[in-house]
Amino acid sequence: MTYDAVLEAAGSFGRYQIQLFFILFVNAIPNALLFTAIVFLHYVPDHRCSLEHLQTQNLTYNSTSLNVLYPWDVETNTVSKCTIYNVTDEQLKALKINNTTFISHQVIDCPNGWVYDNPFGIQSPMMEFQYLCDESWYVPLMSSLFMFGMLSSTATGPLSDRFGRRPVFLATTLIQFVATFLCSFTNSATFYGMLMFTMGFSQMANYISAFIIGAEFTIPTKRNLISISSYISFSVGYIIAPCLAYLIPNWRWLLRVNGMIGFLYIPMYWLMPESPRWLIAQGQMEKAKKIFHKIATCNKKAESLSILKDEINLLSKEEQMEKRVGMSQLNQLKKMASSLQMLFIVLVTMLSFFTVSVIYTGFSMSVQALSGNMYINAALLGAIELPGEVVAYLAVQYISRPISHGGLMLMTGLSCLSIALAKNSSTIFTLLASLFGKMCNLAVYYILYIHTTEIAPTLTRNSLMSTGTIISGMGGIVSPYFVHAVKEHGFFLPYLLLALLAITSSILTLFVLPETKGVALPETVEDALNFKTYLKACGICASQKKPNKQPKKLESSIELERLENM
Structure with missing residues (x-):
């Protein structure tokens, strides 16, 4: 019996998982509060x-x-x-x-x-440090340090694999709130920049660890709900953040309140469980049994407990089998590198990661450049994500992957192009185009992660997703300079560049990335190359060698040993 089968027997989406998802939902809100606070912390009025x-x-x-x-x-x-x-x-x-x-x-x-000329009465650290005129480049630098911290959070992946999901989650949550609180007392721009990096690092590491815990407590068919719920909770925090900034215009007290929110999260120490999958991989079978017992009891699956005890013992051998199979990961990576078509697919995917990140962060942080009340504009840019998540969910369920992915990316690019051509001549039009573009871009962000997961072969899936996250982080680092360019030089050139980037990415996505909706996940590079693309349909792409018959998926270590001895 596989891990997912054991989890199904204990209840894959019962009362226990619903309680856990509520915990994870609440956990993401402070992350959004901190991310959106950057708009007001780095505000520089006329x-x-x-x-x-x-x-x-x-x-x-x-x-x-x-x-x-x-x-x-x-x-x-x-x-x-x-x-x-x-x-x-x-x-x-x-x-x-x-x-x-x-x-x-x-x-x-x-x-x-x-x-x-400060109609909102905001007291920002950029004003206090006088990062103006010749030193105005420090403003995007501080934002980039925060984004670089988010990028660096990918380093917590090996720590999570080594020491556990729960310890990394708790440690980074503590660091996030402590660093936020300490930042409110600094009088040093250098120390402020260091804490910006620390806050970006810890809040993203916390978010990733919580997401992994949630994913490992349910089966693959239900993980889409985890993904969409994490997006919704972030959007809720995004909407709350401008309200909090309006009530607390002083940057020091705004950070202190964000830091003191951490007291409300002390119960996380008792509420957040360790992943049973990680415990099994580490051979800590007794602890894993206790968690499965708790899941089954909470989900009213007590009749499965006697069966689970025997099956859980087999999972340790199953995990060891997976480690041995993992030795062939390098071979699969070599095959990817030797296939021109696969490299092209990977490059187009990475371009999408970079594009959606630059545009998402650019829209989020360009609130000051929009005319009108920046608190209302920021709240609207958060609220528009909710219909974007609905669009993304429906697109994943009912529309072709290249069409939904590339089509929404194209609409994002056209929104940027319209903003560039309008040059803010109509402030209402610029705001509406920004809202529409943000909605489409958020939908692309959601679809992109699903599409990439379905494109990548099994043994290279984690590597491709990690690379995409790094490329996305690089886009986040660049985006504050786009916002700075809008404020210094106007809308035309910055938004024109974003439009060209998005439109190019959309065209490549439509013709290069394969259709994966409703198709079994590829086990090998050959399986991935066998997917249908519009280039193949048009006869543009060179024909590929048909893959060998896909081997039967091994369900247990006993079956693996039987096949090896034949």
Whole structure:
């Protein structure tokens, strides 16, 4: 009996799993709170040089009489944010607004800091550290450090395999809340950047560990529910985050509250179980039996307990068999590298990972560039993910993989193209196009992980998924600079580049990636190459050698030994 069969006997989706999914659902909300908080932590309002050195009482930020004090910035078509004419009080008093400017005077950098046009009253660390003008590049750098931490969380995979899912989950959850709380006290930009990395690392590692635990407590046919529930919980946190930022405009207190939320998660120490699959792989059979006993009792499958005790003992041998079979993984990787068609499929898949990540993070962090209330805009960008998840779920159930994957990617690209061409001439249109693009992109994100899982041969599936996660992380690191470019140079060029990236990816996906819906997962590279693609249908792709007959799937270690001795 296989692990999934034992889990089925104990109850694969009963009361126990429903309770566990609720725990996992609640766990993802702080991750979204922290991710979305970056928008407000790294907020930089419109600004211009302070006039503290001049006696300019009763003049507001937008006083038109002050425009003659600042050079005109041709690139942004506004007065300069970073320089001012070097004038004195006497010259200012002699100013005749109608026919006098100081264009002939020396232009200098801001001598006394900046004043802000800050209608939302946000107090961000970027303002406190004065990352403006020549140092404005620090703003995307801080966001990239957070994203780089998320990328680095892939290193916890081997730790999870070595020490267990539960210890890694608990440790990274603790680190996430402690690092968030400590970050609120820092006065050092260097220390702030280090903690940004730590927060990104821990919150993603926590998310991955929780997802693996959930996946290993149910059978493959039910894992789609885990995937969609994790997306929904993240979206719920995404919607809550702007509300929290609105109530707490001070960045230090916003981080403290996010850190103190950790006290609500102390019960996770008792609620989060260890994966029985990991326990069996480590030979800890007694602990695994206790967990299966708890699952069966909670799911009212007590009649299965006597059978489970005998079958669980066989699973340890089954895991050892899987380790021996795993020795052929290197051979499968070599076959992938030697097949031009398979390499092309992998490259197109990796391009999709990079594209959806850049666009998702770009849309999420470009709230400040959109006109209107940024709190409402941020909440809308979170809420639009919910219909995106419904679209993704329905597409997975009823539509061809290349068409749903490539078609939604194409709609994402067209949304970016429309934003680029509109150049924010209509703020409502730009917002609506951003919402539609975010919805389509979120749906692609969901479909991409399923499509990649179905494309990859069994022994290389984990490697391909891990590589995709790394490429996705690289897209996340790049995306803050896209947001910075939008704020500094306008909508046209940044969104045009995103549109070209998405449209190229969609066309390649439609013609290169295979149809995998309703088809058995490939066991070997040959099986994967035998999938139907639109290039093959058009006769463009070179014919491939038909794969050998797929071997019968081994159901137990006893059957493996019998076949080996024949």
